[in-house]
Amino acid sequence: MYKSAILGCGGRARGHARAYDHVTGGKLAAICDTDGGRLEAFGEQFGVAARYADIHEMLDTEKPDLLHVVTQPDLRVPLLTIAADHKVPAVVVEKPIAIQGEDYRQLRDLEARTDTKICINHQLHFHKRSLELQRNVEEGAIGERRFLDASARLNLSGQGTHVLELVSAFNAGATPTSVFGQVSGAAGLHGGHCAPEQCVATISYDNGAQAQLVCGTNARPTSDKEARHLHKRIAVYGTAGMVQWTMFWWERTRADGSVERGDHEYGAEDVIGQAGLTDAVFDWLSDEGKVHPTNLAASLTEFNIILGIYMSALHHRPVELPVEPDDGLIDQLRVALGE
Numbered sequence: 602m603y604k605s606a607i608l609g610c611g612g613r614a615r616g617h618a619r620a621y622d623h624v625t626g627g628k629l630a631a632i633c634d635t636d637g638g639r640l641e642a643f644g645e646q647f648g649v650a651a652r653y654a655d656i657h658e659m660l661d662t663e664k665p666d667l668l669h670v671v672t673q674p675d676l677r678v679p680l681l682t683i684a685a686d687h688k689v690p691a692v693v694v695e696k697p698i699a700i701q702g703e704d705y706r707q708l709r710d711l712e713a714r715t716d717t718k719i720c721i722n723h724q725l726h727f728h729k730r731s732l733e734l735q736r737n738v739e740e741g742a743i744g745e746r747r748f749l750d751a752s753a754r755l756n757l758s759g760q761g762t763h764v765l766e767l768v769s770a771f772n773a774g775a776t777p778t779s780v781f782g783q784v785s786g787a788a789g790l791h792g793g794h795c796a797p798e799q800c801v802a803t804i805s806y807d808n809g810a811q812a813q814l815v816c817g818t819n820a821r822p823t824s825d826k827e828a829r830h831l832h833k834r835i836a837v838y839g840t841a842g843m844v845q846w847t848m849f850w851w852e853r854t855r856a857d858g859s860v861e862r863g864d865h866e867y868g869a870e871d872v873i874g875q876a877g878l879t880d881a882v883f884d885w886l887s888d889e890g891k892v893h894p895t896n897l898a899a900s901l902t903e904f905n906i907i908l909g910i911y912m913s914a915l916h917h918r919p920v921e922l923p924v925e926p927d928d929g930l931i932d933q934l935r936v937a938l939g940e
C-alpha cells in the first residue's frame with residue numbers, strides 16, 4: 602500500500618481526498634497548508650492526523666510515495682522542484698501545468714533531469730464513459746479518425762488544457778505538427794488562470810487528423826444546466842461514425858445510421874475518475890512499463906500547442922510544432938489585445 606500526502610487544502614483538494622474512498626493502491630496519510638485554520642478543518646473532515654505547515658518538514662518526516670500538489674498555477678515550478686529535490690517518487694499536480702514560455706521551459710528542463718514521476722490532474726481522461734468511448738475509437742468502431750472537435754467555456758488556462766488532453770487521449774497520442782489560432786479578450790490575462798478570454802484554433806497531427814479547439818464564451822453550450830466551468834466537450838468524427846462526450850451526456854453514431862445516447866452525473870463520474878487517475882500513478886510506480894497517460898512529458902507537448910496558439914495569434918500565421926516560445930508572451934498578448 603502506497604503512502605500519499607496532499608499539499609494545499611483548498612476546495613479543489615477535497616476532490617483529491619474524496620477519491621481515496623475508492624483508491625485501491627494507496628492511503629492518504631498527511632496534509633500540508635500554510636493556512637492553519639484550513640489545514641485543521643481539512644484534517645478533521647478527512648481524518649488525517651499528520652498535519653504540517655511546512656512542505657520540507659512534511660516530505661522529510663512522512664516520505665510519501667505520492668504527493669498531490671493542489672495550489673495556484675504560478676507555484677508549479679518551485680513546488681515541483683522541491684518535490685524532485687526531495688526525491689518524491691511521484692507527484693500529481695493540478696492543471697494547468699504552466700502559464701507561458703518561461704515556466705514551460707523550466708518544467709521541460711526539470712522533466713529531463715528528475716526521476717520523480719510527475720502527472721497532471723486530468724481526471725476527465727479516467728471518467729468511466731470517457732474511457733469507454735476512448736476504447737471504442739481505438740478499436741476502430743468509428744473507422745479511421747478524421748476530425749476532433751473540442752471545447753471549453755472557460756479560457757485555455759482554466760479548462761482548455763483538460764480538453765487538449767482529451768484530444769490527445771482520443772487521438773491515440775498522435776504528435777501535433779502545426780497550429781493556426783486566434784485569441785481575444787485581455788481581461789483574462791490576469792490572475793492565476795491567466796489566458797485570453799477566448800480562442801479558436803485548428804491543430805494538425807502526424808496521423809492526418811485535424812482538431813478544432815474553442816475556449817471561452819464563444820464555445821456553444823451543450824446543456825441548459827451547464828455552468829461555464831462545467832462545459833467541456835470532445836467529439837471524434839471518423840470514416841464510419843462518431844463519438845461525443847460532454848460533462849452531462851454522451852453519444853455514439855455508427856455507419857448504419859444508428860445512434861446511442863445517454864446521460865451521466867458529473868459528480869459521481871468525477872470521484873471515480875480521480876481515483877482511477879491516482880491508482881494509475883501507483884501502477885506506474887509498480888511497473889515502469891505502465892506509463893501514466895497524463896505524464897509531464899505528454900502534458901508539456903499539449904501545453905506547447907497553447908504556446909503555439911499564442912505565437913500564431915501574435916504573428917498572424919500558422920506555427921509549426923513544437924515551437925520554441927517567445928519570452929513574455931502574456932505581456933505581448935496584453936499589448937496586442939489593447940490593454
